[in-house]
Amino acid sequence: MSRISVRGLAVASATAVTAVGAVTGVASGNTAPANDAEATAGDATLLADIPAGQQAQVQTASLTQQADSQAIAADATAKKDAEESARKQAAEDAIAKQKAAEKAEKLEKERKEALAASRSASRDASTLTAVPGKSYTVAEIQAMARQVVAADQWTCFSNIVNHESTWNYKAVNPSSGAYGLFQALPGSKMSSVGSDWQTNPATQIKWGLNYMESRYGSPCGAWDFWQSNHWY
Template sequence: MTRISVREFAVVSATAVTAVGSVVGVSSADSTPDEDTTPTAVGATLLEDIPVGRQARAQTASLGRQAEVQAVAADVSALKDAEATARKAAAEKAVAKKESARQAAEARKRAQEQEAAEGDTAANTTTLAAQSSYSTSQVQAMARQMVPSGQWQCFSNIVDHESSWNYRAVNASSGAYGLFQALPGSKMSSVGADWQTNPATQIKWGLNYMNGSYGSPCGAWSFWQANHWY
């Protein structure tokens, strides 16, 4: 079988393009094409150069080439769509991962806060068996069970300056009483009726007072250092 020459293939392809151009020319606003650019005459002249028996084969080859070009274009379009879908999925996955990490961090924070609150509650309910008197070391041991470790030194500093850990200390001029020199001392009854004799009751009251008025024992100690009272 005789092969179609490159020139014949080009002629048929040009003829097809010329034909398309003719149709577009008829549909355009200028319905009178220029004589110098009339595609039909050019196409006809070119086709006459190809033997009649080989024109059909050339046209078939041209159509096949056009189909290949269209297939490639379709593959490129599909690849672009796939890449866009993959990018979107990756972005959504990253957002979901970030949200999951945020929720996990919040859950850990809530658990820590709950654990700290439970620890404070347990500390505030810790007492020794009631007895007629308590040594300084016993009072300090009670306080260590009730005061958070990170606040202990500030708490201890205040008690050192106010009463030297004497839970029965009384200010002769003002009547302030106890470890924290509460004035009047009877305000500690809000925690327990045994406020005069039970250092645990006084410690509970003092810790509540520091937290409520200054946010923490260290907040209270900072104020004490600046004003020498709290």
């Protein structure tokens, strides 16, 4: 189709639109559509004036503009989605952090309650006695200690004594001079409980249990420290 025939077709189409608009306007009592139709005809005439060789360029430019608009819209949507996702993640992280703090607080409370229960379960060590001058076997010393050490703390208590003295209440460290079941350094520390600390395992047990509870909270607290440091 030549440039002239394209222009003619556009004019003819615009004329037809004008005619239909005029009829419609008359029927409705409104003559304004005639002006709109004239504008449409003018636009069609302008489009028809574009040389056939440039029409592909115009179409390409139009498609590129549409693609750019779609890309901008897609970027805006992606940004909005990312912001929403970040807000949700931040909220989830805050909830998780709060739950972790509550769990830690609960565990600490349970630990303190267990420690308090353990202390209350320990019998009064002041009633523990031994016969002066008597030699005691390991079994006898252990039986003595069981009278004042809480059942749930016994294994920890026993582990420390095993490692320190193998339940020998007269054990002496030749290098440091540490003495007794708990290898007190110096051994005279145990005199705070009784002057017979060198020969009385009951005196040593009283001192050792009091030391573990006052310094580490419990025999198991002392054992935990011992495992990490090999001393307590």
